[in-house]
Amino acid sequence: MISSMSSRLLKWATVAGLACLVVTTACKKDEPAPEAPPSSAGVATTPGTPTQAPAEVPGSGAKPAEANPAEQKPDTAVPKVEQPATAAGGAAATDGRALRVDAPDNIIFYGAAKSFDELANKVSEIVSKVQPVPGLAKVFEDGFQREFGFTNLDWLARDKPIVLSGWNPKEIADGAILIVPTKGKDAFVSALPETKQADADGNQFKFGNGTKDYFANLIDDNAVITVDAGIYAKAKTFIEEKLNTYSPGNTIELTIEVGHLTTIFKDEIAQSRTQMEADFGGDGSMPPGVAAILKEEIAMLYSFLESVDTLAVVARSQGEHVFLGFDTVAKPGTGVVTFVESLKGRSLELGEKIPAMTYLAFVGNYDIGKFSDSGWMKLGIEALTEALKLTADDKERLASLQREAMALQTGAFMMAVHGTGSKAFAMSGLGNVQDGAKFREKTFELYNLLWNRAVDRLKAEAGGEIPPQIDLSSFEAALRSIGTVTAEMGVTLTLASSDEEGIKTDVVTVTIDWEKFPLAKEEPEIAGVIKALLGDTLQFGLGVSAKQYAMHVGPDAKAAIRAALAAGGTAPAAYTETTRHGVSSTAMLAYISVIDGLKAFSALPQLDSVREAIGKLEAKNGVGISMAAGEGTELRLLLDVPMDHVAAVVRALGNQ
Numbered sequence: 058m059i060s061s062m063s064s065r066l067l068k069w070a071t072v073a074g075l076a077c078l079v080v081t082t083a084c085k086k087d088e089p090a091p092e093a094p095p096s097s098a099g100v101a102t103t104p105g106t107p108t109q110a111p112a113e114v115p116g117s118g119a120k121p122a123e124a125n126p127a128e129q130k131p132d133t134a135v136p137k138v139e140q141p142a143t144a145a146g147g148a149a150a151t152d153g154r155a156l157r158v159d160a161p162d163n164i165i166f167y168g169a170a171k172s173f174d175e176l177a178n179k180v181s182e183i184v185s186k187v188q189p190v191p192g193l194a195k196v197f198e199d200g201f202q203r204e205f206g207f208t209n210l211d212w213l214a215r216d217k218p219i220v221l222s223g224w225n226p227k228e229i230a231d232g233a234i235l236i237v238p239t240k241g242k243d244a245f246v247s248a249l250p251e252t253k254q255a256d257a258d259g260n261q262f263k264f265g266n267g268t269k270d271y272f273a274n275l276i277d278d279n280a281v282i283t284v285d286a287g288i289y290a291k292a293k294t295f296i297e298e299k300l301n302t303y304s305p306g307n308t309i310e311l312t313i314e315v316g317h318l319t320t321i322f323k324d325e326i327a328q329s330r331t332q333m334e335a336d337f338g339g340d341g342s343m344p345p346g347v348a349a350i351l352k353e354e355i356a357m358l359y360s361f362l363e364s365v366d367t368l369a370v371v372a373r374s375q376g377e378h379v380f381l382g383f384d385t386v387a388k389p390g391t392g393v394v395t396f397v398e399s400l401k402g403r404s405l406e407l408g409e410k411i412p413a414m415t416y417l418a419f420v421g422n423y424d425i426g427k428f429s430d431s432g433w434m435k436l437g438i439e440a441l442t443e444a445l446k447l448t449a450d451d452k453e454r455l456a457s458l459q460r461e462a463m464a465l466q467t468g469a470f471m472m473a474v475h476g477t478g479s480k481a482f483a484m485s486g487l488g489n490v491q492d493g494a495k496f497r498e499k500t501f502e503l504y505n506l507l508w509n510r511a512v513d514r515l516k517a518e519a520g521g522e523i524p525p526q527i528d529l530s531s532f533e534a535a536l537r538s539i540g541t542v543t544a545e546m547g548v549t550l551t552l553a554s555s556d557e558e559g560i561k562t563d564v565v566t567v568t569i570d571w572e573k574f575p576l577a578k579e580e581p582e583i584a585g586v587i588k589a590l591l592g593d594t595l596q597f598g599l600g601v602s603a604k605q606y607a608m609h610v611g612p613d614a615k616a617a618i619r620a621a622l623a624a625g626g627t628a629p630a631a632y633t634e635t636t637r638h639g640v641s642s643t644a645m646l647a648y649i650s651v652i653d654g655l656k657a658f659s660a661l662p663q664l665d666s667v668r669e670a671i672g673k674l675e676a677k678n679g680v681g682i683s684m685a686a687g688e689g690t691e692l693r694l695l696l697d698v699p700m701d702h703v704a705a706v707v708r709a710l711g712n713q
Contacts, residue, residue, distance in 0.1 A: 483611025
C-alpha cells in the first residue's frame with residue numbers, strides 16, 4: 058500500500074521536477090529574458106552559499122493557520138520539534154538551508170524550485186560540462202505539456218517558484234499539490250484544453266489530457282493543480298498562507314515531514330518491524346544469541362527512523378560545484394541528538410596528515426565518550442560474545458577494556474586509502490589520544506583477550522585438525538609457527554617491534570615469492586593484478602607516540618607510521634580545496650578523488666587504452682561529503698561534486 062501511494066506522489070514530484078528542468082531550456086534564443094521579480098528583502102549569503110538575487114518576499118506577519126478538523130489525523134497530533142531558524146521574507150537563513158514552514162499533520166512533504174529559469178540554466182550549465190544532450194529539454198517540455206493537456210506553455214511565469222507538496226496518502230491516494238506560476242489567469246485559462254469545465258466538483262476548473270483529469274484553482278497568479286477534487290478545500294489554508302508565497306533560497310529544496318509519516322504509517326511500520334524480526338531469526342531458525350543480536354539491530358534501525366522529525370533535501374550549485382544537502386532535525390532525547398551533540402565545537406584536526414596520492418579518506422572529530430555505552434557498542438560486545446562464546450566474566454572484561462580504550466581517545470581521527478610509490482594500495486590511519494602508552498596497553502589487553510578466546514573457540518571446533526607444529530599459545534608464537542608452513546608456498550611471515558625516540562611500533566610483514574606462490578601458477582592473471590597493486594611485500598603496522606596512535610597497511614609500514622606521528626604535515630592540495638566547500642563547522646568529511654584513484658590503478662592491464670590520458674590528469678579537488686552539527690538538534694550533511702573533476706574523468710575514459 059505504501060509503495061503504490063509513494064509511486065504516485067513520486068510521479069508528481071518527477072513531473073514537477075522535469076517541468077522545472079526543461080521549460081526555459083527550450084525557450085527561443087531571441088526571446089527577451091524575463092524581468093527579475095521585485096524584492097524588498099535581501100538574502101544573506103555565507104561562505105559555501107551561492108550569491109543569489111534577493112528573493113521575492115512572501116506575505117509575512119500572518120499567524121500560523123489553525124488546522125481544521127479535515128487537516129487532523131485521528132491519532133494524537135505529532136509534537137512539534139523546533140526547526141532551524143529561517144530568515145524573514147521566506148529565504149533560507151544561512152548556508153544553503155531549506156525554508157521551513159509550519160505544516161499541518163497531514164502534509165508529508167513540501168518544497169520548490171526557485172524558478173524555471175534558474176533551474177534550467179543551472180542544469181544546462183552542469184550537463185554541458187560533461188556531455189551536452191541536444192533536444193533533451195524539448196522532449197521533457199513536450200512531455201509536461203502532454204501530461205496535463207495544455208495547448209501551449211506560453212502562460213508559464215518562468216522567473217518564479219514552482220511549488221510541490223503532498224497530502225496524507227492514507228486519506229487521499231493522489232494527494233499531490235502542484236503550484237505553478239502563471240502570467241495571469243487569462244493566459245492560463247486560454248492554454249487549457251477545449252474540454253475544460255469551469256466550476257467543476259468544487260474547483261474552478263477541471264481539465265485533462267484525454268485519459269486523466271486534473272483540477273485547477275487560481276490564487277493570485279499561481280495555478281494550484283491537483284488530481285483529487287477535494288484536496289484543495291482541505292489544504293486551502295496551508296496553500297494560501299504558506300505555499301502560495303513559498304520562496305526558496307536554493308535552486309531546489311524539499312522538506313520531508315518524517316515525523317508526520319511515521320505517525321501516519323505507524324501500524325504499517327510496526328507490522329514491517331514484526332515481519333523483519335520474523336524473517337531474521339524470529340521463527341527459531343537461528344541460534345538464540347544470533348537472533349537476539351539481529352533483533353537488537355532491527356530495533357536500532359527503527360529507533361533511528363522514529364527519531365527523525367524532518368529531513369530537508371537541497372540542491373544548488375556554485376561555479377564548478379554541485380551541492381546536494383541533507384539537513385535532518387531529530388526529536389529531543391534520541392540517539393541522533395546524541396550524535397549531533399558529539400559533533401558540536403569539533404573541527405578536522407587531522408586532515409593535514411592525509412598522505413599524498415590519497416583517493417579515499419575519512420577525517421573526523423567527535424566526542425567519543427558519548428558512545429562508550431551506546432547501543433552500537435553494546436551490540437558489538439554481544440556479537441563478539443556470541444561468536445567467541447565468552448563467559449560472563451570475559452564479557453564484562455571486554456566491555457571494561459573497550460570503555461577504557463575509548464576514554465583515552467579524544468575523538469579526532471583520520472583514515473586514508475592511497476597509492477604509494479608505484480603501488481596502488483596502502484591504508485593509513487591516525488588518531489589522537491590522551492596517553493599513548495596507556496592506550497597501547499589497553500589495546501593489547503583487548504587484543505590478547507580476543508585472541509585467547511578465539512583460540513579456545515578454534516580448538517573446540519577443530520582441535521583435532523590443527524597441525525601439531527602450529528603453536529597457538531600467543532599471537533607471536535602462532536605467527537612464527539604458521540610461517541614455517543607458509544614458507545613452503547613462498548610466503549614468509551615476520552613480526553618486528555621497536556621502541557625508538559618515543560614511538561613504539563609493531564609490524565607484521567608478509568613477503569611473497571611469486572615463483573613459488575601457487576596462485577601465480579593456478580591463476581596467473583589474478584596473481585599479476587595482485588602483484589601490480591601490492592608488490593612482493595605487504596606490511597601491517599601499529600604505532601603509538603605520547604599523544605597519538607597510527608596504523609598502516611602497505612609497504613614500509615614503520616616509516617609510514619613514524620611519518621604520521623611526526624609533527625606537522627601537509628595534506629594534498631585537492632583535499633584542502635575540498636574542505637573549502639564543506640558545510641559550515643564541518644566535523645566529519647569523506648573525501649574521494651577519482652582522478653588519484655585512476656592514477657594509482659593505472660598499471661592495471663584493464664586500463665591500457667587510457668593509461669596515457671590518465672597520466673595527464675591532475676586532481677585540483679575531489680568529491681566531498683561533509684557533516685556537522687547544525688542549530689539545535691539539526692544534523693547537516695552536504696555532498697559536493699566538482700564537475701570539472703567529473704568532466705576530466707569522463708574525457709580521460711572516453712577511449713575505454
